[in-house]
Amino acid sequence: MDLLVQKFGGSSLATPQKVLSAARRAIGEFEAGRSVVVVVSAQGDYTDRLITMARQIHPEPNPREMDTLMAVGEQMSIALMAIAIHSLGHGAVSLTGAQAGIRTDNVSSKARIRTIDTSRLRRELEREQIVIVAGFQGVDVDDNITTLGRGGSDTTAVALAAALGAERCDIYTDVEGVYTADPRLVPQARWIPVIDYDELLELASLGARVMHSRAVELAKRYGVPFRVRPSFSESEGTLVTDLSGEMEQVDVRGAALETEEAKVTIRHVPDRPGVAATIFSEIAAASINVDMIVQNVSEQNRADVSFTVMQRDLPRAVQVAGRLADELNAAGVDVNEEIAKVSIVGTGMRSHAGVAERMFRALADQKINILMISTSEIKVSCVIEAPAGERALRAVHNAFELEKNDTDTKDDNE
Amino acid sequence: MDLLVQKFGGSSLATPQKVLSAARRAIGEFEAGRSVVVVVSAQGDYTDRLITMARQIHPEPNPREMDTLMAVGEQMSIALMAIAIHSLGHGAVSLTGAQAGIRTDNVSSKARIRTIDTSRLRRELEREQIVIVAGFQGVDVDDNITTLGRGGSDTTAVALAAALGAERCDIYTDVEGVYTADPRLVPQARWIPVIDYDELLELASLGARVMHSRAVELAKRYGVPFRVRPSFSESEGTLVTDLSGEMEQVDVRGAALETEEAKVTIRHVPDRPGVAATIFSEIAAASINVDMIVQNVSEQNRADVSFTVMQRDLPRAVQVAGRLADELNAAGVDVNEEIAKVSIVGTGMRSHAGVAERMFRALADQKINILMISTSEIKVSCVIEAPAGERALRAVHNAFELEKNDTDTKDDNE
Numbered sequence: 039m040d041l042l043v044q045k046f047g048g049s050s051l052a053t054p055q056k057v058l059s060a061a062r063r064a065i066g067e068f069e070a071g072r073s074v075v076v077v078v079s080a081q082g083d084y085t086d087r088l089i090t091m092a093r094q095i096h097p098e099p100n101p102r103e104m105d106t107l108m109a110v111g112e113q114m115s116i117a118l119m120a121i122a123i124h125s126l127g128h129g130a131v132s133l134t135g136a137q138a139g140i141r142t143d144n145v146s147s148k149a150r151i152r153t154i155d156t157s158r159l160r161r162e163l164e165r166e167q168i169v170i171v172a173g174f175q176g177v178d179v180d181d182n183i184t185t186l187g188r189g190g191s192d193t194t195a196v197a198l199a200a201a202l203g204a205e206r207c208d209i210y211t212d213v214e215g216v217y218t219a220d221p222r223l224v225p226q227a228r229w230i231p232v233i234d235y236d237e238l239l240e241l242a243s244l245g246a247r248v249m250h251s252r253a254v255e256l257a258k259r260y261g262v263p264f265r266v267r268p269s270f271s272e273s274e275g276t277l278v279t280d281l282s283g284e285m286e287q288v289d290v291r292g293a294a295l296e297t298e299e300a301k302v303t304i305r306h307v308p309d310r311p312g313v314a315a316t317i318f319s320e321i322a323a324a325s326i327n328v329d330m331i332v333q334n335v336s337e338q339n340r341a342d343v344s345f346t347v348m349q350r351d352l353p354r355a356v357q358v359a360g361r362l363a364d365e366l367n368a369a370g371v372d373v374n375e376e377i378a379k380v381s382i383v384g385t386g387m388r389s390h391a392g393v394a395e396r397m398f399r400a401l402a403d404q405k406i407n408i409l410m411i412s413t414s415e416i417k418v419s420c421v422i423e424a425p426a427g428e429r430a431l432r433a434v435h436n437a438f439e440l441e442k443n444d445t446d447t448k449d450d451n452e
Numbered sequence: 453m454d455l456l457v458q459k460f461g462g463s464s465l466a467t468p469q470k471v472l473s474a475a476r477r478a479i480g481e482f483e484a485g486r487s488v489v490v491v492v493s494a495q496g497d498y499t500d501r502l503i504t505m506a507r508q509i510h511p512e513p514n515p516r517e518m519d520t521l522m523a524v525g526e527q528m529s530i531a532l533m534a535i536a537i538h539s540l541g542h543g544a545v546s547l548t549g550a551q552a553g554i555r556t557d558n559v560s561s562k563a564r565i566r567t568i569d570t571s572r573l574r575r576e577l578e579r580e581q582i583v584i585v586a587g588f589q590g591v592d593v594d595d596n597i598t599t600l601g602r603g604g605s606d607t608t609a610v611a612l613a614a615a616l617g618a619e620r621c622d623i624y625t626d627v628e629g630v631y632t633a634d635p636r637l638v639p640q641a642r643w644i645p646v647i648d649y650d651e652l653l654e655l656a657s658l659g660a661r662v663m664h665s666r667a668v669e670l671a672k673r674y675g676v677p678f679r680v681r682p683s684f685s686e687s688e689g690t691l692v693t694d695l696s697g698e699m700e701q702v703d704v705r706g707a708a709l710e711t712e713e714a715k716v717t718i719r720h721v722p723d724r725p726g727v728a729a730t731i732f733s734e735i736a737a738a739s740i741n742v743d744m745i746v747q748n749v750s751e752q753n754r755a756d757v758s759f760t761v762m763q764r765d766l767p768r769a770v771q772v773a774g775r776l777a778d779e780l781n782a783a784g785v786d787v788n789e790e791i792a793k794v795s796i797v798g799t800g801m802r803s804h805a806g807v808a809e810r811m812f813r814a815l816a817d818q819k820i821n822i823l824m825i826s827t828s829e830i831k832v833s834c835v836i837e838a839p840a841g842e843r844a845l846r847a848v849h850n851a852f853e854l855e856k857n858d859t860d861t862k863d864d865n866e
Contacts, residue, residue: 057509
């Protein structure tokens with residue numbers, strides 16, 4: 039039987055009317071003859087309200103207890119969604135993470151799913167119930183409640199789709215789907231009907247925050263195709279799947295702008311083996327995520343080592359970098375918060391030459407200076423001065439003719 | 453080791469400060485060398501807010517889903533209480549009903565506890581944790597979440613005290629304890645230091661709403677003594693225990709006034725066997741709780757059958773009574789909403805004669821007319837005209853000298 043997993047985020051459940059609207063979507067699929075599993079997040083800003091409640095008691099609440107507290111948001115949603123489906127005349131049963139058989143490790147607030155015992159789920163589906171599962175939560179081996187951290191409900195949906203062998207997984211959000219660029223910045227941005235897992239992963243990590251990387255990685259690993267769909271319209275959204283077997287791959291799928299990073303440079307570091315390892319193991323030890331790293335030999339066997347971090351991590355990064363500069367007898371630390379990062383992503387880059395050059399040319403034509411360059415198999419990123427960010431994004435979008443549909447673009451580049 | 457169960461109601465947990473205050477009580481007992489299990493209700497009016505949320509979606513939400521929804525109130529409280537205890541530097545672990553091993557039948561919204569698997573509880577106590585358990589909830593044999601209905605958290609506390617063989621069970625409330633009468637109505641009312649289970653049961657059912665009968669019945673059945681204590685002061689409250697073995701029992705422990713009942717009379721019912729059974733089986737079939745029943749032969753082998761019901765049930769009671777009057781060829785139905793019921797309670801009545809007479813005399817001295825009388829082994833109730841209610845209560849309280857302490861009263865009646 040055709041089995042579908044639907045996931046509704048907090049903004050799609052924020053009011054009784056929205057809960058009923060989501061319920062109608064589940065019923066629509068059920069009436070079309072499908073088995074339906076619905077994964078829900080906490081309503082609206084409910085999770086934030088729970089955090090506030092806890093912090094009124096203690097600024098750093100115990101992690102296990104925070105998980106127990108946070109899990110109530112999704113438990114409320116499953117009950118309300120089931121009540122909504124009943125009110126529309128259909129059978130539904132809610133399951134908490136524990137009841138749905140979702141077993142995790144015991145890392146509070148960022149637990150990883152280990153196994154899913156689907157027996158209860160399957161039993162309820164056989165009874166022709168629409169099954170509502172609490173996203174974001176599970177239980178560890180001792181039945182302690184755990185939560186999965188950011189993107190947790192998406193992860194739950196994808197994991198259930200994998201465990202149940204679902205035909206489809208629909209992630210309902212408050213966006214129309216995935217675009218070639220942020221439509222607020224690039225009016226010509228075009229909706230992308232199909233995208234590869236890796237492309238979405240790169241776009242997501244580049245500031246196009248459609249879905250948390252973790253759920254996309256899980257979908258890729260288990261080969262679960264899913265749709266990112268708007269909850270407010272009938273649009274089909276964007277299908278995310280494995281396009282690596284496609285005969286003809288699009289070279290550039292989309293472009294993204296990240297404006298919340300900052301650049302740190304440690305100047306005149308001794309250019310000998312192991313220095314980079316020292317620097318970045320210290321940075322990692324301070325729990326700072328580094329994005330781009332560039333190292334250039336400057337003079338007299340000394341190198342400038344630059345890296346970017348999120349602006350919120352900058353104070354700690356500068357502290358660590360300053361200490362390292364002293365230890366390594368470097369010349370000092372420079373900081374630049376006024377940067378932006380423009381990137382292009384596409385699995386076709388693997389086989390198409392000249393993509394990076396075309397991007398550099400587009401920026402040069404706009405007289406935009408490139409501060410750092412980083413490339414991967416399916417991505418090229420350039421760090422530039424912040425004020426040029428949006429202009430750079432539009433220039434790149436235009437250079438690769440992303441506003442045209444896939445076929446056009448493809449023809450154009452062959 | 454000395455083991456104590458404490459229960460905090462919603463009003464004792466309504467704000468972060470109150471949660472911390474309750475946490476300090478638990479810690480105080482723990483530091484005195486006791487093992488401590490804390491049972492908590494949902495904060496303040498949280499349960500009502502959850503009901504409102506559900507009704508915005510459907511006026512009569514599915515009972516199983518309501519249980520799943522309602523259970524989040526207590527789950528929030530256990531987490532916040534554990535966070536509060538941690539913040540004060542002590543170890544605590546929260547357990548939901550399921551985690552605490554509380555197994556119930558599968559009757560949604562009024563489940564009964566069947567068994568408690570205390571293994572997890574004991575393990576946490578051995579680890580010297582203060583264990584916080586969600587009141588009011590459990591799981592059925594299929595792991596569905598159930599709630600215990602009114603008085604559920606008190607019931608959880610008493611059941612845990614029984615299952616763990618606790619030395620003490622302290623029920624914290626927003627009253628000072630149990631009084632000989634409602635102090636708002638009888639200024640001379642005296643705090644009762646010790647009361648028998650049966651006496652509290654009768655007082656509770658007579659309008660002195662200190663605790664739900666169900667928890668008291670459970671405590672009686674398992675011989676669990678407990679204290680009803682104020683959360684806002686250091687008072688010891690009232691110890692509720694088995695006084696039936698006492699050599700000398702107090703004849704009247706307290707007096708109560710119930711003003712929310714109404715009297716229904718079916719006039720001139722044929723006085724033949726089975727008529728009362730017919731009437732009250734029909735009333736029960738309409739889910740109406742009847743309190744007092746009085747039947748008098750009036751004339752020509754016909755009887756007047758009077759009974760009292762809660763005023764909220766009156767419209768349905770009148771409907772059923774009217775139909776019965778037709779079927780039984782009775783003369784009609786009279787209704788009196790302007791009644792009050794004054795009662796005295798005491799286990800000593802079993803062995804002391806003249807108690808009822810003394811009550812009737814007290815009312816007669818005040819020229820208060822008695823409309824109905826009902827007696828049990830440990831209780832005498834009189835229905836009177838509503839305007840005389842408070843005066844009657846004070847007269848009875850005075851007649852039995854309830855303002856004096858137990859010893860005085862006892863001497864006085866021997």
